[in-house]
Amino acid sequence: MGFLLTKMMAVFGDREHKVIIVGLDNAGKTTILYQFLTQEAVHTSPTIGSNVEQITVQKTHFLVWDIGGQESLRASWNSYYCNTEIVIVVVDSTDRERLTLTKEELHQMLAHEDLQSAAILILANKQDMKGSMTAAEISQTLTLNSITTHPWHVQACCALTGEGLPASLDWMKSRVVAN
Numbered sequence: 030m031g032f033l034l035t036k037m038m039a040v041f042g043d044r045e046h047k048v049i050i051v052g053l054d055n056a057g058k059t060t061i062l063y064q065f066l067t068q069e070a071v072h073t074s075p076t077i078g079s080n081v082e083q084i085t086v087q088k089t090h091f092l093v094w095d096i097g098g099q100e101s102l103r104a105s106w107n108s109y110y111c112n113t114e115i116v117i118v119v120v121d122s123t124d125r126e127r128l129t130l131t132k133e134e135l136h137q138m139l140a141h142e143d144l145q146s147a148a149i150l151i152l153a154n155k156q157d158m159k160g161s162m163t164a165a166e167i168s169q170t171l172t173l174n175s176i177t178t179h180p181w182h183v184q185a186c187c188a189l190t191g192e193g194l195p196a197s198l199d200w201m202k203s204r205v206v207a208n
């Protein structure tokens with residue numbers, strides 16, 4: 030399947046757009062990756078330390094990397110940055126305590142030279158949980174309005190049901206088509 034797809038993409042001159050999913054451990058990154066896949070599953074190949082899947086949205090191909098978020102792994106996030114077109118930052122909307130940590134990681138990424146032309150999608154995940162922060166609250170704490178260097182978008186979602194994820198893929202597609 031991988032070979033066939035690669036061949037088809039060569040024929041149609043289409044290319045893959047690299048996406049990375051980052052966020053603290055337990056935010057819901059892996060659940061989101063596999064929810065994306067169930068929309069239009071193409072190919073799976075798990076790797077050590079990260080998962081990578083190819084996701085196709087109406088002929089647009091994304092190669093999506095889900096990178097571990099534990100503290101020990103965060104230092105190696107930057108080895109995935111090269112050629113990344115979209116960074117998905119997953120937030121556990123119930124985790125008020127660690128949102129400032131996500132803010133620090135986010136603003137560090139924005140400053141990284143390999144991500145200067147990347148678009149940023151912030152997913153306010155776990156909206157099904159009681160007392161979860163709204164997308165607006167999360168935007169405010171992450172100071173998203175101060176970001177003028179990168180296109181960004183915040184989307185509320187629930188990875189368990191998939192709510193909000195089709196809209197996220199639509200935004201991702203609109204970003205890479207715009208470029």
Ligand SMILES: Nc1nc2c(ncn2[C@@H]2O[C@H](COP(=O)(O)OP(=O)(O)O)[C@@H](O)[C@H]2O)c(=O)[nH]1
Nearest residue numbers: 054055056057058059060154155156187188189
């Ligand atoms: N209630 C709820 N739980 C979620 C949601 N997304 C993920 N989880 C749970 O959160 C935990 C961590 O998810 P996982 O995808 O492994 O997080 P990761 O460490 O960021 O990859 C798991 O128990 C998931 O089932 C969600 O939208 N709502």
Ligand SMILES: [Mg+2]
Nearest residue numbers: 058059060097
């Ligand atoms: Mg995971």
